[in-house]
Amino acid sequence: MRPRAATPPRSLSPSRASDFMQCPLLYRFRVIDKLPEKPSAAATRGTVVHAVLERVFDAPAEQRDVPRARSMVAPEWRRLLAKRPELATLFTETAAEDEAAESPENAESTGPTGSVGTAGGTELAAWLAEAEALVERWFSLEDPTRLEPAEREMFVEATLDSGLRLRGIIDRVDVAPTGEVRLVDYKTGKAPAPEYADGVLFQMRFYALVLWRLRGVVPRRLQLVFLGSGDVLTYDPDENDLRAVERKLLALWDAIRRATETGDWRPRRSKLCGWCDHRERCPEFGGTPPPYPLTIQPTLPAPRPAGDGEESTGAEGNTGADGGPGSA
Numbered sequence: 017m018r019p020r021a022a023t024p025p026r027s028l029s030p031s032r033a034s035d036f037m038q039c040p041l042l043y044r045f046r047v048i049d050k051l052p053e054k055p056s057a058a059a060t061r062g063t064v065v066h067a068v069l070e071r072v073f074d075a076p077a078e079q080r081d082v083p084r085a086r087s088m089v090a091p092e093w094r095r096l097l098a099k100r101p102e103l104a105t106l107f108t109e110t111a112a113e114d115e116a117a118e119s120p121e122n123a124e125s126t127g128p129t130g131s132v133g134t135a136g137g138t139e140l141a142a143w144l145a146e147a148e149a150l151v152e153r154w155f156s157l158e159d160p161t162r163l164e165p166a167e168r169e170m171f172v173e174a175t176l177d178s179g180l181r182l183r184g185i186i187d188r189v190d191v192a193p194t195g196e197v198r199l200v201d202y203k204t205g206k207a208p209a210p211e212y213a214d215g216v217l218f219q220m221r222f223y224a225l226v227l228w229r230l231r232g233v234v235p236r237r238l239q240l241v242f243l244g245s246g247d248v249l250t251y252d253p254d255e256n257d258l259r260a261v262e263r264k265l266l267a268l269w270d271a272i273r274r275a276t277e278t279g280d281w282r283p284r285r286s287k288l289c290g291w292c293d294h295r296e297r298c299p300e301f302g303g304t305p306p307p308y309p310l311t312i313q314p315t316l317p318a319p320r321p322a323g324d325g326e327e328s329t330g331a332e333g334n335t336g337a338d339g340g341p342g343s344a
Contacts, residue, residue, distance in 0.1 A: 022309035196236035207247035
């Protein structure tokens, strides 16, 4: 696969904002370098489950039941696989290794569809069963027969007065007969401990801010549905909350802009490093990042105030030993 050309960031989404807060170097690798990452079974399962929960509302209310929803999982997987054939490696590489270890002749049995005998099929079947279980759990948390979403997988984009463009995709938007708006997001993982709730709510506050700036409406409720643990987390924002989010995003974008111009993207070690695809390129683990693909913007030092016995030279007079600006 040919890597896409590097470009400066032009907008901010909840995922990329979280990347920068987690590790600025990770943000650079994903947004500027656009380095490829291996597909993840967990993330792919989340994509399939999200697709099922979106499409379940295509059916009349009385037909939105567990058997029908579970039966949609395998077709959604096949639909996704047709768009992204590389996902087949999720269930062929490890299966091929296992089978080759047990019986070397099986190592040659990979067919054009990516199947590798019973091991790969068993692994895929277990993965699909896990996805079906997540879909079924949703029915114990919400009743789709009583819901008629105003929007599903809704792309939103708004430009703030500062010029910062915010964008994202909201899983579901519900509008009550009285006009109150609820934003809903599905998570296939488990709910965090209460002390970490603010972290997961950041995404929902981000969406609420975008919708407020876009339509002038503050959502009445933000709701996160955690299918992995069977929990529902809600939060009711107000304008002060959203203004605080806006200030945070503006400060974040300013930090991103400075890093883009200077090329100074510092890694930040955390427990999440164990899941990062870029450890071999990370200085925290002895790696070296690829050459920075953007032009670093030269900056002149600010003029020094005049001191005893010297005059302020200003920007033009502040040269280094070689006559170049700001030489050190």
